[in-house]
Structures are given as C-alpha cells and as structure tokens.
Amino acid sequence: MLKKPILFTPGPTPIPPEVSLAEAAPMIHHRTPEFSRIIAELKNDLKYLFQTQEGEVYTFSSSGTGAMEACIANLLTKKSKALVILGGKFGERWAELCEAFGVETVTINVEYGKVVKPEAVEAALKKDRDIKVVFAAQCETSTGVLHDIEAIASITKRYSILLAVDAITGVGIHPLLMDTWGVDVAVTGSQKGCMIPPGLALVAVRPTAWQAIEKADLPRFYWDLRKMRDALKKDTTPFTPAISLVRALKVAVDMIKKEGLENVWQRHAHMAYATREGVKALGLELYAQSPCNILTAVKVPKGLDGEAFIKRLKNDYGIWFAEGQEEMKGKIFRIAHVGYMNDFDILTAISAVERGLYEAGYPVEIGKGVATAQKCLLKSEIPKEAKKKPVPAPL
Amino acid sequence: MLKKPILFTPGPTPIPPEVSLAEAAPMIHHRTPEFSRIIAELKNDLKYLFQTQEGEVYTFSSSGTGAMEACIANLLTKKSKALVILGGKFGERWAELCEAFGVETVTINVEYGKVVKPEAVEAALKKDRDIKVVFAAQCETSTGVLHDIEAIASITKRYSILLAVDAITGVGIHPLLMDTWGVDVAVTGSQKGCMIPPGLALVAVRPTAWQAIEKADLPRFYWDLRKMRDALKKDTTPFTPAISLVRALKVAVDMIKKEGLENVWQRHAHMAYATREGVKALGLELYAQSPCNILTAVKVPKGLDGEAFIKRLKNDYGIWFAEGQEEMKGKIFRIAHVGYMNDFDILTAISAVERGLYEAGYPVEIGKGVATAQKCLLKSEIPKEAKKKPVPAPL
Numbered sequence: 196m197l198k199k200p201i202l203f204t205p206g207p208t209p210i211p212p213e214v215s216l217a218e219a220a221p222m223i224h225h226r227t228p229e230f231s232r233i234i235a236e237l238k239n240d241l242k243y244l245f246q247t248q249e250g251e252v253y254t255f256s257s258s259g260t261g262a263m264e265a266c267i268a269n270l271l272t273k274k275s276k277a278l279v280i281l282g283g284k285f286g287e288r289w290a291e292l293c294e295a296f297g298v299e300t301v302t303i304n305v306e307y308g309k310v311v312k313p314e315a316v317e318a319a320l321k322k323d324r325d326i327k328v329v330f331a332a333q334c335e336t337s338t339g340v341l342h343d344i345e346a347i348a349s350i351t352k353r354y355s356i357l358l359a360v361d362a363i364t365g366v367g368i369h370p371l372l373m374d375t376w377g378v379d380v381a382v383t384g385s386q387k388g389c390m391i392p393p394g395l396a397l398v399a400v401r402p403t404a405w406q407a408i409e410k411a412d413l414p415r416f417y418w419d420l421r422k423m424r425d426a427l428k429k430d431t432t433p434f435t436p437a438i439s440l441v442r443a444l445k446v447a448v449d450m451i452k453k454e455g456l457e458n459v460w461q462r463h464a465h466m467a468y469a470t471r472e473g474v475k476a477l478g479l480e481l482y483a484q485s486p487c488n489i490l491t492a493v494k495v496p497k498g499l500d501g502e503a504f505i506k507r508l509k510n511d512y513g514i515w516f517a518e519g520q521e522e523m524k525g526k527i528f529r530i531a532h533v534g535y536m537n538d539f540d541i542l543t544a545i546s547a548v549e550r551g552l553y554e555a556g557y558p559v560e561i562g563k564g565v566a567t568a569q570k571c572l573l574k575s576e577i578p579k580e581a582k583k584k585p586v587p588a589p590l
Numbered sequence: 591m592l593k594k595p596i597l598f599t600p601g602p603t604p605i606p607p608e609v610s611l612a613e614a615a616p617m618i619h620h621r622t623p624e625f626s627r628i629i630a631e632l633k634n635d636l637k638y639l640f641q642t643q644e645g646e647v648y649t650f651s652s653s654g655t656g657a658m659e660a661c662i663a664n665l666l667t668k669k670s671k672a673l674v675i676l677g678g679k680f681g682e683r684w685a686e687l688c689e690a691f692g693v694e695t696v697t698i699n700v701e702y703g704k705v706v707k708p709e710a711v712e713a714a715l716k717k718d719r720d721i722k723v724v725f726a727a728q729c730e731t732s733t734g735v736l737h738d739i740e741a742i743a744s745i746t747k748r749y750s751i752l753l754a755v756d757a758i759t760g761v762g763i764h765p766l767l768m769d770t771w772g773v774d775v776a777v778t779g780s781q782k783g784c785m786i787p788p789g790l791a792l793v794a795v796r797p798t799a800w801q802a803i804e805k806a807d808l809p810r811f812y813w814d815l816r817k818m819r820d821a822l823k824k825d826t827t828p829f830t831p832a833i834s835l836v837r838a839l840k841v842a843v844d845m846i847k848k849e850g851l852e853n854v855w856q857r858h859a860h861m862a863y864a865t866r867e868g869v870k871a872l873g874l875e876l877y878a879q880s881p882c883n884i885l886t887a888v889k890v891p892k893g894l895d896g897e898a899f900i901k902r903l904k905n906d907y908g909i910w911f912a913e914g915q916e917e918m919k920g921k922i923f924r925i926a927h928v929g930y931m932n933d934f935d936i937l938t939a940i941s942a943v944e945r946g947l948y949e950a951g952y953p954v955e956i957g958k959g960v961a962t963a964q965k966c967l968l969k970s971e972i973p974k975e976a977k978k979k980p981v982p983a984p985l
Binding site for chain 1: 595597599601602603604605610611613614615616617618619620650651652653654655656659662663686687690691692779781787788789808809810811812814829830831832833834835910
C-alpha cells in the first residue's frame with residue numbers, strides 16, 4: 196500500500212495546503228501597513244474563535260505552555276492563592292507553573308480519565324476564601340476528558356473568582372463561549388483547532404481580568420499582557436512576531452470563518468461520535484468518562500501490545516495515532532480527529548484500527564468498525580453537544 | 591519598473607526559497623525518530639554557528655527577546671547584581687528585563703552610535719564586586735555599532751564574572767568565538783544571520799554558566815534551561831517545538847555549513863564595507879563609530895526628508911530600508927546586508943539610495959555610489975575583521 200501519512204495526533208494536526216503555502220509566501224516586514232492589516236483583521240477573527248466581543252486575543256510566539264505561563268505571570272501576585280483542577284498532564288502543568296512562580300495552590304485531584312465535579316470546585320472556593328484564580332483545562336488531552344467549563348464558570352462568576360482555561364485543545368473544536376459563560380481568560384496553541392504548525396499561542400482576555408493583570412507583581416516581560424494590549428491597539432506586536440505563522444493563521448481562520456464556527460464544532464462532534472462508536476463496535480473500551488471531541492482515548496485491550504500496534508500503523512501505513520503519555524503509556528492509545536479532517540478521515544482511522552488489530556492477531560470482526568462509523572457519520576442524529584449555538588460572530 | 595521586493599531590514603531578512611519550501615513541507619510529529627534526527631543534527635550545527643564545542647545550544651519558540659529573558663531568568667538570583675552595557679534599544683532591553691525581574695543593575699551609559707570602552711567595563715567590575723553577570727550586545731542593531739565582545743570577554747574571564755551576549759544580529763554575521771573568547775552565554779534570533787522567518791530563538795550555554803543556572807532562584811518554567819538541557823540530551827524539546835521553523839532552520843544552517851562560516855563572515859564584511867564606501871561616496875555620513883556588518887546606519891543629511899525617502903523606495907520600488915527607532919527616527923536610516931545576500935544585492939541597495947536621493951531632488955552624482963561599491967566588491971583587499979579565522983567546526 197502506498198504510504199500517505201495522516202496525523203491523527205492531538206497537535207501537530209494536518210495542515211491545509213493553502214496554509215502551508217501562506218507560510219512559504221515571500222517574507223514581509225512586520226512594521227508595515229501590510230502586516231498591520233493582517234493583525235487588525237485577525238483581531239476580530241480571533242475574538243470570534245474565542246466567542247468574545249468584550250475581550251481581546253493576544254498572539255505570542257511560543258508553544259501553548261508559554262500562553263499558560265502568561266496567565267500565571269499576569270493574573271497573580273506573590274501572595275495570592277490559586278485553585279488548580281488536576282486530572283491529567285495538562286491540569287498538572289498549571290500546578291507546575293504555579294510552583295515555578297512560587298504561587299500557593301489548592302488542588303482538586305481528579306482521577307485520570309474522570310471528569311471534575313463542579314461541586315468540588317464550589318466546595319474548594321467556599322472552604323478557602325483566599326483563592327484568587329481557578330485554573331482548569333477544557334479538554335484534558337492526555338486522557339481525552341472534556342471538563343464542563345460552562346458549569347465551572349457559573350461557579351467562579353458567582354464567587355467573583357477569575358477563571359483561566361487551558362482551551363489549547365478546545366478552541367476551534369468545542370464550544371467555548373467566553374462572554375456567555377463568563378470565562379475570564381482562555382488560551383490555545385496554533386497546532387490544534389487552528390490547523391497551523393506549532394509556534395503561536397493565543398491568550399484571550401476579557402475585561403474582567405484586567406484589574407488582576409494591572410495588580411500582578413510577578414516578574415513578566417515577554418509575557419506581559421500590558422505590552423501586548425498597548426501594541427495591539429496600534430495593530431502591532433511588542434516584539435518581532437513569527438510572521439510566517441501569523442500569516443498562516445490568517446488563512447486558517449478564514450477557512451474556519453467560511454465553514455462557520457458552529458459547523459466546525461458540529462463536525463468535530465460528529466467525527467468524535469463516529470470514532471467512539473466505531474472503536475466500541477470492535478470490542479474496545481473508551482478511557483474517558485466524558486470524552487472530548489478532539490481525540491478518542493482507547494484502552495489497550497488485554498492481549499495486545501499497544502506500543503507495537505501504534506508503531507506498526509505508523510511505519511507500515513503512515514497512520515499516526517498518539518500513545519498514552521508517561522504513566523498512561525502502553526495503557527491507552529489516542530486517535531485525534533481535529534482540524535483539517537472530515538468523515539472520510541474517520542473511516543481511515545477506524546479502518547487502520549481494524550487493520551492493526553487484525554495484523555496483530557487480535558480477534559476482530561473485519562468491517563464492523565468501519566460499518567458502524569459509516570452509519571454514525573450518515574445518521575442525521577446530531578450528538579447533543581453539537582447542537583449548542585454560538586453567540587453571533589463579532590464584527 | 592517591475593517591483594521586486596528586497597528586505598534590506600535587519601530582520602526579517604530575505605529567506606532562501608529552499609528554506610521557505612522546507613517550512614511548507616508536509617507536517618510531521620515532533621515525538622518521532624524523524625524529528626529527533628533533525629534535533630540531533632542541529633545540535634552540532636548550532637554549536638558550529640556559536641563556535642562552541644564545550645557548550646550546547648537550546649532552541650526556544652519565541653522572538654529573540656524571549657532568549658534574552660531566558661538569560662535573566664536562568665543566570666541570576668533575587669539578590670544578585672548585573673552590569674548592563676547600554677548604548678541603544680537592545681542594550682536597554684537587557685536593563686528593562688533586569689528591572690522586570692527585580693534584579694539590581696549597574697549600567698554603563700554609552701552614547702548612541704558610540705562603542706563601549708572595555709576599560710569602562712573593567713572599571714565597573716573593579717568598583718562593584720557584587721556584580722555577577724555582564725549583559726552586552728554584540729551588534730547594537732538600533733545604531734549599527736559593533737561592540738568588541740572579545741575584549742569584554744577577556745575582562746569578564748579575568749574577574750570570573752559571567753558574560754551573556756545578545757548576539758541576535760551577530761551570529762552568522764560576525765565572528766563570535768564563544769569557546770576561544772570565553773563568552774558564557776550568547777543568544778540569537780532566527781530571522782537574522784540564520785536566514786529563516788522569525789519565531790525561533792537560540793540560547794548557547796557554555797559549561798561555565800551552569801553553576802549559576804543551577805543556583806538561580808527567579809521564577810522560570812518555559813525558559814528553564816534545565817528542562818531544555820534534559821530534553822536535548824534525548825534529542826527532543828520540553829514543549830512542542832515550532833516544527834516547521836525548526837526544519838527551515840536545518841536547511842538554512844546546512845547552507846551556512848556548505849558555504850563555511852568563515853566565508854559567511856567574510857561575505858558580510860565585504861558587503862558591509864562596500865555599502866559603507868558606496869554611501870560615503872554619495873556624500874552621506876555614517877552614524878556608527880565602529881560599524882557592524884549586519885547593517886549600515888546612515889545619517890539623514892540636511893535637506894532630505896528621511897521618512898519620505900524610505901517610504902518612496904518601499905512603495906515605488908519594493909526596496910525596504912529600515913528607519914531609525916524611536917528617538918533616532920528621521921535622523922538615520924539603516925541598510926541591512928544580512929543573510930541570503932550577495933554582492934549584486936549591495937549594488938541594488940546603493941543604486942536605490944542614489945535613485946531615492948536623485949528623485950528627492952537631493953544633489954547626487956549619479957553612478958558614483960554604485961561605481962564605488964563595485965570597486966570595493968571587486969577589490970581583493972579584505973577588510974581586517976573578515977580575516978579572523980574561526981576555530982575548527984565541531985563534529
């Protein structure tokens with residue numbers, strides 16, 4: 196079989212050819228009307244992506260972790276306390292960042308694969324009135340769990356506590372209605388729902404967060420949101436931006452706008468639903484209690500060498516699934532269905548799972564997975580979450 | 591005239607087409623043998639670029655300022671004192687970073703356009719024994735001045751003080767012999783001598799700096815060099831790297847290796863020399879006392895509207911010179927001759943200066959600039975600095 200690599204990995208994701216070409220376009224200077232026009236247009240586009248009319252979105256040259264660090268450095272003071280929701284590698288990253296900055300944290304321990312109970316957040320806030328910011332992940336990419344940010348935001352709003360959300364694998368995939376829900380700060384990386392290569396990180400900030408940002412006293416320079424705000428007002432950036440990636444982002448968000456964010460969300464919901472059903476039809480079990488739509492985490496069944504299974508699909512067919520990270524290695528594999536993907540890609544993924552199992556000598560009814568996925572993809576029944584409507588697009 | 595844009599700006603610079611294509615190549619995952627091979631190869635390539643066999647070079651997804659922040663966060667403690675050499679926008683950035691991190695600084699004020707006297711550095715170190723690190727710029731891009739890093743390093747070495755150099759517009763342009771001179775840490779950005787788009791920053795660290803890095807107690811997470819070191823040992827990165835830019839970097843440094851670093855330095859020295867002589871032949875004055883080879887800063891002569899001059903060349907001919915920054919705006923213009931450029935590009939630049947002056951009604955002898963530049967470019971006489979030999983390339 197001709198090897199045609201497809202990245203079913205939760206970042207990097209497949210890049211639309213139009214986006215790659217934009218990245219390779221002749222270089223332009225960033226202190227020019229031409230580049231400022233891109234910044235100015237992206238300003239509105241990115242607000243649409245985060246569903247905020249009140250807020251602004253700032254673009255850093257960095258990985259997603261940089262955007263998370265920007266949240267810590269800008270929202271907290273040396274004496275403030277943070278509540279961190281754990282439950283996977285990325286929840287834990289918030290805690291590690293707080294520790295690096297010497298910020299005291301209270302944590303909510305969530306079992307890997309399980310979803311946080313909003314009551315636990317409320318209980319923690321009730322118990323400790325010194326908490327200033329809650330740090331949460333929307334999709335915990337390491338386990339495939341979707342946390343209920345809307346519910347968490349309704350609590351933080353009630354307690355007048357700031358909520359900062361790692362939506363790195365949420366934005367452009369799951370509804371994230373910053374204004375409607377009352378999420379104060381949210382971040383994403385460029386190599387997920389935004390469909391471009393890694394290297395940019397976006398930080399969306401609603402006006403509700405600015406008092407804390409002004410008062411913050413932790414060291415900040417590169418991540419200083421005040422510098423970002425002042426520059427963005429003039430359609431520019433405080434430091435040299437990653438010009439080629441910013442232009443690629445513009446092309447990618449134009450594609451998202453054309454498709455419509457509701458449709459993008461619904462597409463991901465559909466693809467995720469079909470993947471889950473296809474996988475289950477093969478007798479495999481899902482890992483996540485409340486699975487997200489960016490990826491499907493599948494338990495490696497007894498009798499299957501998970502690492503060899505992943506490796507063979509990669510090497511023989513160019514099908515890139517993700518392994519479990521650290522302690523989850525060998526226990527799960529993850530099929531990402533994110534960004535520049537459609538129904539046919541899902542059939543490819545399920546077909547590859549079937550093929551991999553079959554070739555590993557694992558008992559599998561050939562065709563059952565793909566047939567099930569196909570039925571789900573053609574069904575008019577829309578998974579519940581996909582029905583949520585976004586607020587109107589900002590101008 | 592057909593407009594063929596050329597960036598005579600000190601970053602971004604012209605990108606070789608091979609590099610642009612590498613950036614647009616099909617995306618690959620970063621946790622793979624394929625990407626690790628690139629990291630492993632770049633490890634040696636980048637050591638060659640910084641002329642260090644003892645040290646290692648770490649690649650951040652960020653602008654050059656991020657690499658400077660990494661120096662501050664990793665080399666200092668809350669109680670340590672730093673010496674900063676001023677003299678332009680980028681020298682000042684070191685001081686601003688120290689301030690943001692609450693680090694006490696002693697500064698050496700250098701007049702804009704002038705070069706720092708090494709004796710001033712020695713006097714400062716002698717006077718204040720609490721200084722732990724000296725922060726300097728090799729090329730002060732805002733004024734076009736080249737500081738004598740070799741001389742400064744000989745002093746810091748004698749006093750056993752660390753030296754961190756902003757070589758953002760030095761690496762791949764000027765000799766920077768980290769091991770031979772005893773520079774402990776040096777940084778660069780990707781959009782200068784490295785000939786790729788902005789978005790990567792490199793931090794080269796010699797073993798002499800590690801004691802300070804281990805002892806540092808300022809907040810650090812994204813910039814933590816210990817994380818970088820541990821990951822690089824395994825040919826990987828702690829966070830998702832800017833994959834497309836890293837692959838572009840590999841192609842660009844392969845081009846530098848093929849040309850030979852000595853030849854790259856000599857080419858820049860030649861181009862800079864011809865530019866300076868060409869400009870002077872037109873009756874214009876240079877701004878920098880000790881001009882660097884990345885760009886030529888030219889005083890805007892009386893009777894010429896500098897901004898209009900720059901603007902017309904951009905709009906009418908696609909020739910991008912850089913204006914002066916902030917207080918130097920309108921007083922100087924800067925012709926960068928860096929990266930993917932050769933002698934013919936220099937003739938283009940000088941020809942554009944002539945044309946711009948002529949069209950502005952400024953008295954100019956047409957052809958005198960280009961003829962002078964041409965003579966310099968064809969002369970066998972090699973400017974002094976270009977004769978310096980690098981240490982042998984590391985394996």
